[in-house]
Every structure is written in structure tokens, then in C-alpha cells.
Amino acid sequence: xxxxxxxxxxxxxxxxxxxxxxxxxxxxxxxxxxxxxxxxxxxxxxxxxxxxxxxxxxxxxxxxxxxxxxxxxxxxxxxxxxxxxxxxxxxxxxxxxxxxxxxxxxxxxxxxxxx
Amino acid sequence: xxxxxxxxxxxxxxxxxxxxxxxxxxxxxxxxxxxxxxxxxxxxxxxxxxxxxxxxxxxxxxxxxxxxxxxxxxxxxxxxxxxxxxxxxxxxxxxxxxxxxxxxxxxxxxxx
Numbered sequence: 001x002x003x004x005x006x007x008x009x010x011x012x013x014x015x016x017x018x019x020x021x022x023x024x025x026x027x028x029x030x031x032x033x034x035x036x037x038x039x040x041x042x043x044x045x046x047x048x049x050x051x052x053x054x055x056x057x058x059x060x061x062x063x064x065x066x067x068x069x070x071x072x073x074x075x076x077x078x079x080x081x082x083x084x085x086x087x088x089x090x091x092x093x094x095x096x097x098x099x100x101x102x103x104x105x106x107x108x109x110x111x112x113x114x115x
Numbered sequence: 116x117x118x119x120x121x122x123x124x125x126x127x128x129x130x131x132x133x134x135x136x137x138x139x140x141x142x143x144x145x146x147x148x149x150x151x152x153x154x155x156x157x158x159x160x161x162x163x164x165x166x167x168x169x170x171x172x173x174x175x176x177x178x179x180x181x182x183x184x185x186x187x188x189x190x191x192x193x194x195x196x197x198x199x200x201x202x203x204x205x206x207x208x209x210x211x212x213x214x215x216x217x218x219x220x221x222x223x224x225x226x227x
Contacts, residue, residue, distance in 0.1 A: 033215075042219040043159070043203065056214060091158055103149065104215055106158040 002026070004107030006092050012113045018080040021110045023092030024073055030097025033104060034067055034077050038088045049075065050097050082114045118142060119206050121218035129226050134191040136221050138204030141185070148180055148187045151203040153220065159203055163189060194225045 005024040013019055025032045033048040047057040049069045057067070064083070069075040079086055089109045095102035120139050128134045136150075147166055151159035165171045165178040165187065177190040187206075191198055204218040 043217045045214060048214065102147075103161055103164060105161065106151075109158050 004092055004094050004105055006090075006107035006110050008110060009108060010111045010113075012115065013082055014115055015083055016081045017114075018078065019082045019086075019112060019114075021077040021090050021092075021112070023075045023077070023107060025075070025092070025094030026105060027073070028096070029094035029105075030072070031095045031102065031104075032069060032075050033093040033095075034075070035091040035093065035106075036088045037091060037109075043091075046077070079112075082112075084114045087112055087114050118216045119204055119218035121202075121204050121221045123219060124222040125224045126221055127224045127226060128194050130194060130196060132194050132225075134194045134198065134223055134225070136189040136191075136202050136204075136223065138187045138189075138218055139185055140187070140204075140206045140216075142206065142216075143182075143185060145182075145185075145206045147207045148178070149205040149215070150176075150178060150189045151205060151217075153201045153203060155200075191223075194223075196225045196227050199223055199225045 004026055007022045031050045034046040035043050036046055037043045044059055046059045047067045048055055052069045065079055067077045089111050091109045092107045093104040095104045118141050150163040152162045153159045163173060163176050163178045165180045168180050168182055171178045175192045179188045201220040201222045203220045205215045207215055
């Protein structure tokens with residue numbers, strides 16, 4: 001069975017450009033999570049969805065960041081406009097969505113570089 | 116105080132030794148605890164989870180939980196160079212049942 005799928009794996013863009021990251025969760029999983037990882041701040045939760053509904057977006061750094069989950073098998077994280085400080089690895093993870101006790105499974109990540 | 120704390124390391128052990136990785140957490144109501152392994156340039160990979168006080172063994176890995184002391188550890192027996200990675204401790208917060216809180220990770224180096 002396929003794991004969490006993310007695209008693109010690498011993205012290099014110039015400051016001010018729009019960036020869209022994509023994620024397909026594991027089939028049957030009801031919760032989806034977007035994380036950002038940097039050396040300085042470690043692994044940070046940006047937003048998570050349960051049954052396609054955003055539950056907590058308190059980790060989204062600012063209005064330049066937005067996320068959607070139009071259906072159970074697809075989510076996007078968009079940064080507009082992008083800035084050099086957004087450079088990081090962005091991970092998507094999914095779980096069964098039963099709440100506490102759920103195991104989260106991570107995708108391979110998207111390494112974003114904003115120049 | 117950080118919610119989940121780990122020593123950043125590196126923890127260096129010789130091949131064949133037992134590696135002991137430790138994690139403390141601040142939310143006394145936390146019920147579920149996870150260990151992830153992350154190789155450099157890769158995504159976190161779930162290796163162990165534990166819900167009850169005591170020990171849980173899976174192959175060379177043993178997770179230990181002491182809720183009274185708010186302490187969870189991971190033991191790796193017969194450490195191999197391939198175990199060299201960063202190990203992330205993660206805990207569900209009591210007030211947010213879907214939100215997994217990660218520690219900053221401990222880097223383990225197993226010397227051949």
C-alpha cells in the first residue's frame with residue numbers, strides 16, 4: 001500500500017513567487033497534518049485537518065500561508081508570496097483520525113528553497 | 116518550559132552497546148507516546164509507541180514509560196551503525212487530541 005505522497009520533492013523559487021505543495025494521504029486516513037522542519041525550530045505543526053475540515057491552524061506562521069483539503073485524498077499548502085525565511089522541509093503526515101493514540105505517518109517531504 | 120524535552124546529543128555509543136535515549140514531557144495528562152527515527156535528509160519514521168506504564172519491547176527496541184515521573188525512554192540493544200540517526204520523541208497533548216507535540220530530537224551516533 002502506498003504511503004503518504006508529496007510533490008514536488010524539491011522546489012526552488014524566487015522571493016515573491018507563489019509556491020504550492022501537494023499531499024495525498026494514506027487511503028482511509030481521516031486526519032492530515034502539515035509540518036515544517038528547520039534546523040533552528042525543529043519540527044513544527046502548521047495545520048491539521050480531520051475529515052477534510054481544518055481543526056487547528058494556529059501554527060500557520062502568517063497570512064501568506066494557506067492550506068486546503070478539498071477531498072479526502074488531496075491537500076495543498078500554499079505560500080504567497082514566498083520569502084527566503086520560508087526555506088525549510090515541509091512534511092505532510094496522515095493518521096486514522098481517531099484522536100489521541102493515533103500513529104502519524106509521514107510523507108517524504110518537500111524541500112523548499114526560496115532565493 | 117518546552118512541552119517535550121530531549122537532549123540534542125550527539126549520543127555516541129560503540130557498536131553492540133545499548134543506546135539509551137530519554138524524553139521528558141510537561142503535560143501530566145498525556146496518554147500516548149511515540150518514538151520516531153529520522154535519518155539525515157529523510158522523513159520521520161515511526162518505530163515505537165507506548166500507552167501504558169512499564170516497558171514495551173519490539174525487536175532490539177524497548178520503550179519505557181513512567182507517567183508519574185513524566186518520563187519516556189527508548190533503549191536500543193546491540194546498536195548498529197545503521198541506527199545512527201536523530202530520534203524524535205512525540206506526545207499527544209491532553210488538550211488537543213489530534214495534535215502531536217515533538218521534541219527537538221536526540222542525535223545518535225553508533226561507532227563501528
